[in-house]
Amino acid sequence: MTGVDFGVLGPIEVLREGRPVRLAGARQRTVLATLLLAGGRVVPVTRMVRLLWGESPPPTARTQVRKQVAGLRAVLGADRVRSGPDGYAVRLEPGELDLDRFHEQVRRARAARDAGRGVEAAATLRAATALWRGPALAGGTPELVDTEAPHLEELHLAAVTERIAADLDLGRHGQVIGELTRLVQRYPLRERLRAQLMLALHRSGRTADGLAVYREGRAALSAQLGIEPGNELRELHRGMLTGDVPLAPTPDRPAEPPPCGRPAELPAPEPDLVGRTAESDAVRASLTTGRVTVVHGRGGTGKTALAVRVAHALSGDFPDGQLFVDVGERDPADVLGRLLRALGCAPTALPATLEERAARYRSLLDGRRVLVVLDDAHAEAQVAPLLPGSAACAVLVTSRGRLGVLSGAARHRLGPLPAPDAVELLARVAGPGRVVAEPAAAATLVARCGHLPLAVRIAGVRLAARPGWTVARLVRRLDDPDRRLDELVAAHLDVRAVLARDHAALDGPLRHALRVAALLPDGPFAPAQLACALGVRVDRAEDLAAALTEAGLLDQVGAAPAFRLDALVRADARRRAGRRVAACVTRDGRPGGDDTAPARPGLTRRWCPSSAS
Template identity: 35%
Template sequence: MRIKLLGPMDVEVAGRSLDVGPRQRRLVLAALAVDAGSPVPIDALIERVWGQDTPDAPRSALYAHIARLRHFLTRAARAEESAAKPVPLVKGAQGYVLQIDHRDVDLHHIGSLAEDARAAHGEQRVLALREAMGLWRGRPLVNLMGYWASTIRRNAESQFIGIASAWAADELRLGNAQAVADRLAKVLDSYPLAEPLEDLYMRALCALGRTSEALQHYAAVREQIAEQLGHEPGPQLRDLHMAVLRGELQTPHQGTTISSAPLPRQLPMNVAHFVGRTEELAWIEDALATPRPQAATPLVSIHGAAGVGKSALAIHAAHQLAHRYPEGQMYVELSGSGTGAPPLSPSEALARLFRTLGTEPPPPAVQADEAAALLRSLVAGRRMLLVLDNASDSDQIKPLLLNGGGFGVIVTSRQPLSALGGAGQLPVRPLSVDEAVALLGRLTGPDRVAAEPAAAEAIAKLCQCLPLAVTTAAARLVSRPSWPLAELHARLADEARRLDNLEIEGIGVRASLSGSYRRLSGNADPAMRAAAEAFKLLSGCSQPVVSLSDAARLLSQSNARAELCLERLVDAQLLESVSPGRYQMNDLLRLFAQEC
């Protein structure tokens, strides 16, 4: 039995389709198949199937569909002449589980093939991508409505555009321009605004000698983008158009062999329980798409306090935008937060990038600026995304900023990297209370939060709505299933135990803040060490907001010297400037400072 979600939902047995039943029953099966092998809580199933339009007795309605689905699965097994082994649909403590092999659900199978392609090279990579393309029958779950189905549809379509881009690029290198042109012509009927695919379609047309058709296609795409989005095509598509007009487009010859080095797909796993940040994600997308002067690289610098979710935001955004960068996504952990390994030197980071691209790095005697120039030559003209996570300062990453119209760079750091000229600066704030409660619910299960909404909100506030703190609190609740939320709330309300309860296996608020503090206290600069001392003294202030003059008296310093200390703490994300001359230290920072 195969469950097909990539297109109209269908169940295929022995080469023929079986009727699952009415729309809600198909939605129940789809909701279980998306999480095949894992329990889906009853409340989550109800939300996926009915959304806001729940019937009067949603659980009874769900149980009826589950019973019918069990009969259906038995009937499907008989059709396969394997009546003794129907696909199990079982109920456990955490919810219902559809125990079907992931390879028998096309949504999972295409994801596995994409992973295989990322890890392979040469013929194996091409074969994996071809098989993945063969699974795609059109818009996923096209015959099922609702918010959940729409979300699955968007995510699958984003993944498919990345797969199709990689497939088309590889086929063009192999000289299979006709296959690319034929397939992308059909795909672009459904996704006319997918610029990476438009780019590859035009390249295929030019490789076939159909240059005038490529130019006509660009004109039509440009008009459609202007009408629907109100702006011009992106810089890559415009550059390609100009190259075609000038006759400068380099097209692969028939029989060209694919590079033996796999395209890098290094992004860490996407955040499973990502919440909020809608405006920030849109800002990052716009910033990376904004046209820049020639040779300038679109660059986004994300900065914020320890535990505020900078890395999660960067990685989530990179996954969403991966289809724009079909020739690779690279990731480097720069270790600049001070919480673990020492920061990578520019030379060490460059060496990692060389190896990522399948090239031996230059010998150690080569200076970082020379190595950077070699790397820029290696990636010139390639559409790639680079994520530089946890930078310590601007000097660490300047040699890593590979330029070119097809490149995009996302950097995260605790302090603003103001020395990066031309970078879009994105400060990240804590979540709203509602978002923090939603995150707590996703991590612990919606039933626990729904049962104690006041305690959930209180926990979120005691965590300062920091994703790291909320995640750690949720981990403690998950490891203590017998605890009501009120128990954790009581423990967090006790200031003497709050930081202890926001730490699991050495990971938590205290460990995260210690890196920021050590960068000051262990600094060779006396001014930085003075700021560290000021941080400890300010924890004794009785008011949540302190004026510059009050802080100066507390520190026994002049206003001018005190302001220098306070502003260094602001840069280190250990203090917040709420207005000129007024500063605030949140409770988690205050409790940590009292321990220093």
């Protein structure tokens, strides 16, 4: 996947990683659209000139075309537009152009219809027509629109007509009357649309209204073209008068399962998401080569924002829909109920048990290309029942933990931002002028925030709300580690609350180990230091440190095993450590016992930090 999407089914546009690429005016958009519509074939310069200026091009027309092509190469990459014999061609990867995706979905829908899968055919045609974002080729020159748009709009109308026919075959006559009424008003001479509206009205018990639609159509054809309605319209009219047209479709095959909706549940992308290009590319690659991808890391690193951005960028690869659900600590049966309703199941038709719901979910997704985003999953047992059985689907999971038992999943850890990206995020939220005026203070501020995206965002919000503050003033307020978390709060954004959820996700020994590690001297520490402080064996301390690293609460540094806490995690864990109690050591000073064992007679004691209630 390249991360680039081209659009001509609406305003001419280019998206890179879901973000618009700026195109320089109608002429550049017209040159791009002309190359895209050629599907990789060389477009002669003479054709571009005609679509740019019509029959009266300026003497400099060829030079201006070359300039527009040079501009496209600058924004798309030099390898994207190649020169050919007296013309140019664009290089497209499969699925990058919305028109190509439209043709592929129409092909799939017709294959499904021919195989007797009417529900699938209707849903796929609905997905195809949903690719239209407005009038085709909007933003191009009038010559381009007049020449090329009518053909594209004809393709759109044909697909809409096919989809309505599929809906009528499924007995959905009541659902299409409003849409057909608008279409007939817009295209009064289209006899097939008029026939569909007559049939839908007749099947809805409104035969008189259907006959009136016929009379209006006959009058329009006579007045504008001087002809009578065609055979299809006349036969339908006769059948409605005689009662030969049934009030319901007559199935020629067993009834199909209830219709499966096409969900589009992705939240809006985070507008201030900064950096993460390498991570986004890695996650995209995983989703295109495997079924399950896990993005894991501590709270506040932006896992959800990255997952949503990637999901939007890949939405064209999953034309049957995108599901999004906040898993949290919910029971998987409840989550499945939520997903089944999104796929069109009536609440009263939901199966009772987890096993039955999982089976229905897999059945509804069988053969469909759907992206499922499971946000903030806590355990493998939650995720396993939510995995589709179809290899055409993909699943993107965000979690604080690695979900290491989840078989066959690709895993990507998300950590704090690199310092330059953290400063850029601060500038976007607080305003670039604040950062430009105090670059050193801005760098210190994001360091005080541990380069954690959530904390940096909160700092930016606080600065934006206080235009009289300097960046240095907020740095001074964050200097005291004991007050730092109190400062990193803005409305519903709260670093302390996120750290509390991270802490709550740990079991007892891991919570205790984190609190003890926070009370060690600042800087990297070896497992032996943690073992001594805990009063446990070194291999036990290594296991605890490794588990905390997987949870994103410790960072491993250096080639030899050594670990470090960032400032925010340390501040929170120290607050939680609270009081100090004795940990057991043996007579010869070697660690012994576990971190929660009571004192035993005959053992010496050392004062070490322990957990608070």
